[in-house]
Amino acid sequence: MSTPRTTNDGGGTDRPSPSSPPAATPKAKMSRRQKAKISRGIQYGLLVVIAVVVAFMADWSTLIDTFGRVDIAVGMFPDVVTQALKNTVVFTLLGFVLGLAIAIVLALMRLSSVGVYRWLAFIYIEFFRGLPALVVFLVMGFGLPLAFPGFQLPRLYIIMVALALVSSAYMAETIRAGIQAVPKGQVEAARSLGMSSSRAMFTIVLPQAMRIILPPLTNELILLTKDSSLAYILGSSVDGRELTALARAEIVNTANLTPFIVVALCYLIITIPLSYLSRVLERKYGSAESGVK
């Protein structure tokens, strides 16, 4: 790939072209393939040197003592899976489902013919896309209870709503783009068969938009998995901890950073299959479906 074949590669001599400079005779010049080989060799060499230097300079015993204590790692099981991992998954899914529902409504409002709906959705999306997720959590968890003394939601609801608020703004834009990518003729055909505009939207347009927006939605789910870690700032009982909260608690208990590594691996257990799923979906639906025209 890095060596596109051109006509003057190798056999350039038997085609005298008047415009080629006289200096470019084949024996004086390296072929592009040779050049690419040498430059790649240098890059690999550099990588090996860096790896060796890092390996020798690192204080392995201290490193392992700080991050790789097997006894501490083993001690975290099974709670890290049965509670923390489970809670992370539950928070993420609840936030995602609520966020998706809000996002569909927002996307439809953005596409509405009613100007007020369009503007409301626009303001919501711009507002929550611009806010850091941490701020949303802080306001939901601490700000609102102070501002409205009666406001006292269970912690699970606060997490769910905060995650939904953050994700819905992004997903709304994705869904809107997906809906707009469905050809207008699909709606016209549905309407000409007597479907109402909302029925056409839900039976004809949204299912086809879904295949377009499924890969980016999977991506959003990955981002949300990581955002769910912000739930730790709300504090929790022992069995309400998700992965990050557990890691922080364990680090304090053990005065060691190994829990970070264990928790990091737990996040990867969730996110790597999801990104694989995202790639599969993209391959399956990514290329334009010939039926949708």
Next chain:
Amino acid sequence: MTDTTAAPDAAETPLISIRNLQKSFGSNQVLTDINLEVRKGEVVCVIGPSGSGKSTMLRCINVLETPSGGSIVVDGMDMTDLDLDIDAARTRIGMVFQSFNLFGHLTVRENLTVAQVKVLGRSKEEANRTAEANLAKVGLSEKIDAKPGSLSGGQQQRVAIARALSMDPDVMLFDEPTSALDPETVGDVLLVMRSLAEAGMTMVVVTHEMEFARQVADRVVFMDGGVVVEEGPAKEVIGSPKEERTQNFLARVLHPGQLG
């Protein structure tokens, strides 16, 4: 158009009656004072250069485009009346599009049954029977479980015709049904339309297929610049047009590549 057909005592009131239809997009007047009547069982072909407003006129009939003025009455229903249940009215007007517009996520069977079940409230079994019968009419029974994407353009258009027929419409509108097709599949679609006409279906066809118009249409309407320039029996309008604009258009279409 003369007013003799509009006599109040006419035994056959027209199935479609368009009166003084106006349509403008912003300041762009696309249709001006269109008058057209289509009787039951009649096949009317609408011809004319692109941009002449013929597709817009057709799309006004089932209000895919909202008319800016005038009236459209289909089978006694005033299509411009805002109190009309437009969804119910549209079930009686079948429409076939240039780009087929089959539902890509559904099989052929589902394409033919979805509106029957969800709009007309037919049972699954009844919808299936209707779908199978209409698919047989267009000669594609074996494709019933295929996805539209796997069909050729001509096959997709025949499925689209079967989908419209499955609603048992009183009238069928065709919007340049063969313009997006490969030349070798045009014939199959025209054949289906021809047999439909022979079976007595009321049809309004916007088309560039002059031979089809000449042979199948009862009447031909020539539009140019948003007005009806000439209309009459197919053989007269295409064979010996009176208006100069019609003559010029037909000369260009029937003998492409020739000057003057």
